[in-house]
Amino acid sequence: MSDCPAIDPPRLGEPYLLTPGPLTTSYAVKQAMLRDWGSWDGDFRAMTAEMRERLVAMLGDGHEAFTCVPMQGSGSFSVEAMLGSFVPRDGKALVLANGAYGQRAAQALAYIGRAFDALDKGDYLPPRGPEVAARLAADPAVTHVVAIHCETSSGILNPLAEIAEAVAAAGRTLLVDAMSAFGALPLPPAEVPYAALVSSANKCIEGVPGFGFVLARREAVVAAEGNAHSLCLDVHAQWAAMEATGQWRYTPPTHAVAAFLEALRAHAAEGGVAARGARYAENRDVLVAGMRALGFETLLADRWLSPIITTFFCPADPAFSFDAFYDGMKARGFIIYPGKLTVAESFRLGHIGQVDADVMRQAVAAVEATLRALGVTDPAPPAAALAERAKLGEAA
Template identity: 50%
Template sequence: MPFLLTPGPLTTSRGVKIAMLADYGSRDIEFREIVKRIRASLLDLAHCGPNYECVIMQGSGTFAIEAALGSFCPAKRYKTLVVCNGAYGERAAKILNRLGRPVVTLDKGDSEAPTPEDIVAALNADRTISHLWIIHCETTSGIINPIEAICKAVQGRALTIMVDAMSSFGAIPIDMTAWNIDVMVSSSNKCIEGVPGFSYVLAKRSLLEESEGRCHSTVLDLYEQWTVLEKTGQFRFTPPTHALVAFQQALQEYAHAGGLPARSARYKHNAEVLVKGMREMGIETLLSDDEAGPIIQTFLTPRDPNFHFDTFYEALRQRGYAIYPGKLTKRPSFRIGTIGQIDEAVIRGALTAIREVFAEMKVTDMHPLES
């Protein structure tokens, strides 16, 4: 199987894979203890105080996103401001529209970060905005949004701050207590390096208590999921047992390797090696170095008529490297992830494979293809 150079699912360690060889019953004492430890570990990693809770939800990251939006966002009178600078902000706005929840968007295109001034201006322009939804790392381009600065800029306002940290949590610092973040969502198959199967919502306990009966869905109701987890240690519906056990192993390996500082340093080095190698070939990046984070790198498609992405993708995969299959940005581009259980050796191997594929395809003009 190839190395997964994607922003999740991603390449996992042998230990994480081996952990999934055991079968657990959803009511087993050992399994319930694993779930309890995971919830506590996630709260600790996000620097949550005693007034926060962790609610685990079955399903992909978007399940947690819809659960949080449906459980916490107002249904009338007030509005949620969704910051859009890529496909995932747009998805959050789409969910709110589908739910019939009042929403306004701040559109920054797909390669520009919002400034604190942008957020303050939007809030001043519409006093009915009570909730803010913003993405930490927008993997459409890989850009990092200035969450800390935005949180400080809106301090003192009656505003519920909700952060999608799907692709950043565990590799980029986030302090929910110090930054006064009310809600954060992420999933198992990202920077902690677990496998797909569940997502989670970290939220202030008061918000959970106030959300009783508000959610549009039985399955995605965070209040109901939380109360059952608290009372019984069990899930309301069949949990992804193997994914949870694998995640517990991933958390242990994460701590043993040096936690967030070590994880962040490895990912940053991966990104630096990749970007340097691609630029040496003549490929340009969508973002500047101070805009791009260490999670995923977006490269502008060469204008050479011999370049065909599907051929490029499959030839790389045959050589053992699976990149993200397709573009999301408006400018023609492709993306390569730099997270997961990979290091400089893997990145250099991928660069060698890319050079070989370009030569095989007879791609020589690396200037960007314009839209």
């Protein structure tokens, strides 16, 4: 563990970002962006190499078979790069969807002309291993399965181990959107078989936006040559260039890479994936307990709550307005997230980034003060929302 505290002291007026990323970063990460770097210079190539090595090592048991391919752009750029590079043009994907990011993966497949089917579980339920196995048995044309590890539109943590087992038993290939989970939730390839995962710099490793990365089996990357639909989003071409020259094919986000290296070092000093995940889980537990004590209800049953972000139903009280609630929370030092559901009014509070349990207690106090200022006396959700949750969510 580092001699430094896990998180920085109070923010000197800067609000905390209770979002799934971008998120609150440390002073050291911000300071790392004060220097300019030459994108072809040897020092920056060494930075890229160190970053790739550290990311692969974070996979844990079985990482030796993997390589890292960073990709410019937001995390969604890397998701599309993974799909377009690893699902061959004559392949077919089964997308496991229970929120906006599964739906986005399906949309990307449609745009790039790949055949796909979707198992859509709605907002409340996770895809389970047996139903994935049944869908694969019924459709031998499916070559790849696309799963979201943590679906942040609801905050649900999907049971990836049982999904991976079903996919492997059927002889198909698993691709994982681990955007909001990598770095806080373990996913060792020796225990959970998959061909590739994607994540982003500005999630659980606590860097800043600017690039994502694909962690994939080398054999899968080699086999992906010629698959890509895009010049810029070709994972194999990016990997081949980096292996040959140590350089990015096109202009890299140099400052974001420098910040990310600092964040990677802090991640290791904190204790790695296990320690980062434990801090986030404690944040969630403190936040959820405090919000429930005020009268709020979570969208999900406890068994599916992730340590990344939690969705709460909006109060039925007519005095509640999300826009006014948002403004009140911002005035009290917290940026929150609107809901992203199809069936219920909601909002989301993230618990990742440079925040700890004490910050979560401050956030709950800010919620209480904001409700008081709005004249909201009862944070309970509409009865219909609870009835829907009881019918669907508890059946998972």
